[in-house]
Amino acid sequence: MTDNRFFNRSEFIGILVLAVFLVVILPLTLDVFRLNLVAKYLTYAFVALGLVICWGYGGILSLGQGVFFGLGGYCMAMFLKLEASSVENTKIQSTPGIPDFMDWNQITALPLFWKPFNSLTFTIAAIILVPGIFALIIGTAMFKRRVGGTYFAIITQAVAAILTILIVGQQGYTGGINGMTDLRTLKGWDIRPDHAKVVLYFFEVGCLFACIMIAQFVRHSKLGRILVAMREKEDRVRFSGYSVANFKIFAFCIAAVFAAIGGAMFALNVGFMSPSFVGIVPSIEMVIYTAVGGRLSILGAIYGTLLVNFAKTSLSESFPELWLFGLGGLFIAVVLAFPNGLAGIWGDYVQPRIERLISSRKSKPAGWTDSSVADGAPAE
Amino acid sequence: MFGDYSIGDLGSIFVMQGFAGLILFSVYVLMALGLAIIFGQMGVINMAHGEFMILGAYVTWMTSNLFQSYLPGLFAGYFFLAMILAFVASGALGMLVEWVLIRHLYKRPLDTLLATWGLSLMLQQAYRSVFGAREVGVELPQWMLGSLHVTESIEVPINGVFVMCLTVLITIGVAYVMYLSRWGRQVRAVVQNRIMAGAVGINTEKVDRYTFGLGCGIAGVAGSAFTMIGSTGPTSGQLYIVDTFLVVVFGGAASLLGTIASAFSISQTQSTLEFFMSGSMAKVLTLLAVVGILMLRPQGLFALKVRK
Numbered sequence: 001m002t003d004n005r006f007f008n009r010s011e012f013i014g015i016l017v018l019a020v021f022l023v024v025i026l027p028l029t030l031d032v033f034r035l036n037l038v039a040k041y042l043t044y045a046f047v048a049l050g051l052v053i054c055w056g057y058g059g060i061l062s063l064g065q066g067v068f069f070g071l072g073g074y075c076m077a078m079f080l081k082l083e084a085s086s087v088e089n090t091k092i093q094s095t096p097g098i099p100d101f102m103d104w105n106q107i108t109a110l111p112l113f114w115k116p117f118n119s120l121t122f123t124i125a126a127i128i129l130v131p132g133i134f135a136l137i138i139g140t141a142m143f144k145r146r147v148g149g150t151y152f153a154i155i156t157q158a159v160a161a162i163l164t165i166l167i168v169g170q171q172g173y174t175g176g177i178n179g180m181t182d183l184r185t186l187k188g189w190d191i192r193p194d195h196a197k198v199v200l201y202f203f204e205v206g207c208l209f210a211c212i213m214i215a216q217f218v219r220h221s222k223l224g225r226i227l228v229a230m231r232e233k234e235d236r237v238r239f240s241g242y243s244v245a246n247f248k249i250f251a252f253c254i255a256a257v258f259a260a261i262g263g264a265m266f267a268l269n270v271g272f273m274s275p276s277f278v279g280i281v282p283s284i285e286m287v288i289y290t291a292v293g294g295r296l297s298i299l300g301a302i303y304g305t306l307l308v309n310f311a312k313t314s315l316s317e318s319f320p321e322l323w324l325f326g327l328g329g330l331f332i333a334v335v336l337a338f339p340n341g342l343a344g345i346w347g348d349y350v351q352p353r354i355e356r357l358i359s360s361r362k363s364k365p366a367g368w369t370d371s372s373v374a375d376g377a378p379a380e
Numbered sequence: 381m382f383g384d385y386s387i388g389d390l391g392s393i394f395v396m397q398g399f400a401g402l403i404l405f406s407v408y409v410l411m412a413l414g415l416a417i418i419f420g421q422m423g424v425i426n427m428a429h430g431e432f433m434i435l436g437a438y439v440t441w442m443t444s445n446l447f448q449s450y451l452p453g454l455f456a457g458y459f460f461l462a463m464i465l466a467f468v469a470s471g472a473l474g475m476l477v478e479w480v481l482i483r484h485l486y487k488r489p490l491d492t493l494l495a496t497w498g499l500s501l502m503l504q505q506a507y508r509s510v511f512g513a514r515e516v517g518v519e520l521p522q523w524m525l526g527s528l529h530v531t532e533s534i535e536v537p538i539n540g541v542f543v544m545c546l547t548v549l550i551t552i553g554v555a556y557v558m559y560l561s562r563w564g565r566q567v568r569a570v571v572q573n574r575i576m577a578g579a580v581g582i583n584t585e586k587v588d589r590y591t592f593g594l595g596c597g598i599a600g601v602a603g604s605a606f607t608m609i610g611s612t613g614p615t616s617g618q619l620y621i622v623d624t625f626l627v628v629v630f631g632g633a634a635s636l637l638g639t640i641a642s643a644f645s646i647s648q649t650q651s652t653l654e655f656f657m658s659g660s661m662a663k664v665l666t667l668l669a670v671v672g673i674l675m676l677r678p679q680g681l682f683a684l685k686v687r688k
Binding site: 061063147150151153154155157165168280281284287291321324325327329331334336339 | 425484491493494495497499502504505506508622625626661667670675678
């Protein structure tokens with residue numbers, strides 16, 4: 001690839017189709033309740049997007065994305081919770097002006113680390129920086145010592161376990177197992193009514209596309225190609241003079257920040273945040289979304305997230321017993337038969353036929369498709 | 381923190397918490413032994429390991445019910461039969477899983493993680509459908525109830541002592557199989573150099589299958605022992621899986637001795653801390669310490685071979 005554009009023609013069409021789907025078709029066809037559900041699913045799409053870069057391109061499987069999702073979500077929720085617990089709203093408490101769960105746990109003053117979250121600017125900075133720096137620390141500690149692969153996966157999983165236990169255990173400071181509920185306003189603007197949900201949905205889709213653009217840029221830049229090279233033969237990249245650890249740390253951090261943005265969107269759109277989105281099980285589910293959509297495909301990850309969540313909601317509503325069998329089976333099937341997920345099926349079977357139909361006279365291939373990367377073919 | 385207790389009390393506390401830690405240690409060792417074989421020797425991340433353990437626990441529960449209804453006279457000894465059945469059931473399921481699933485994934489260790497996670501979801505749901513969502517507990521035979529009075533202030537439960545003795549025996553058995561038997565040599569040969577092992581006439585596929593089966597079978601025995609000290613539910617296995625992986629990684633993945641040492645240090649730290657603070661903070665501090673040490677010493681306590 002010699003062009004350094006954000007995307008080639010087929011990717012541009014793909015992004016356009018996704019944009020039309022999310023911005024036009026879904027809002028027109030779904031009622032507000034369902035649209036809010038889609039908004040909830042899309043928050044996981046941020047995580048899946050990060051995993052495409054980190055896992056699909058960098059080959060670093062993190063089983064702790066729930067940690068970053070949770071950190072972002074809790075930062076946002078802390079701001080919203082503080083606004084919801086103004087002195088007027090919490091008159092009946094023994095200490096007015098602090099969040100209700102603190103009052104229930106006999107805490108009489110706002111803890112120090114809560115205080116900065118009175119400011120929206122600080123909160124937005126924290127949503128990006130707290131998970132980013134946390135990922136930087138973990139990544140530096142692990143990758144500089146050349147810990148990778150399965151060891152990294154297990155350690156990130158342990159971090160997810162630690163954070164969950166910590167949040168659940170420190171009920172007075174975090175709201176415990178119930179999390180932070182009853183979030184009401186953002187700078188005085190009520191986030192609960194239907195029109196606010198629609199506005200928030202569009203805001204979220206906007207952020208998602210910004211993240212998609214960043215991901216596209218990373219992928220098509222030299223950085224993205226080094227990541228792929230590193231995944232395929234780490235030692236050769238190291239011998240060529242690149243600092244493998246720094247590239248891995250970068251990929252991990254960007255995945256963490258994406259996940260954190262998703263978490264913040266979750267707190268805004270769904271109106272609460274709880275440790276059940278932080279732990280090991282949600283973290284692995286987020287990996288499932290990416291795997292189903294296709295770990296090498298930016299757009300595939302988003303479709304995969306939507307699809308798995310739609311299936312989860314509709315199946316677990318009507319056949320709660322079957323759902324876990326379905327999810328488990330889907331997972332095994334994806335790993336065994338379709339390692340590149342939906343995007344792999346699309347790229348291998350559907351897209352070539354469509355292209356043959358549309359442009360039978362053009363003989364040149366469509367460029368750098370996902371499947372060619374998957375087969376280990378050189379990118380050039 | 382220590383002010384309210386006399387020296388003698390503190391001594392008893394440490395002994396009894398230490399003993400509680402030893403029971404936790406037994407569970408960790410039993411689970412981690414199977415995992416150390418599967419993960420350490422074969423490099424497969426088996427996220428369904430907890431579910432294999434729970435299968436053993438359910439087999440034990442069923443055996444105890446059978447004995448209660450049909451052979452009440454022999455109830456005192458049901459546990460030994462249950463343990464063998466648990467080993468066979470989990471081992472057989474393990475070999476089936478290896479044949480259907482794992483053998484296609486040896487070159488993609490991270491994918492074994494995902495696939496076995498899917499398997500664990502399915503097994504959990506299967507347990508829920510078959511045995512119900514409620515936790516079940518087995519009836520202990522008479523001789524396992526009660527406790528031993530070591531001194532006036534120190535007493536230890538008999539079922540705990542029994543589980544510990546069992547752990548020691550199983551550990552010795554596994555060490556014998558892995559390091560002294562002909563089959564164990566074959567396993568280690570395959571791990572060290574698969575192609576050469578195949579070239580000298582070892583049936584590597586068969587060794588893989590039996591190794592995986594052995595690891596799962598030991599998990600089944602762990603589940604069997606687990607029923608002596610706790611109740612069993614469809615998701616009980618998941619609670620221990622991360623701890624167990626940490627135990628194995630902390631010990632140095634390929635080393636059985638390391639696994640035992642790390643299980644001992646983790647369980648003792650946790651149960652001693654548990655007395656002085658809430659259970660959750662004790663767990664957080666223990667896990668943090670383990671993760672912190674792993675960041676400084678990624679190869680674990682006892683590293684036998686160079687990681688790739």
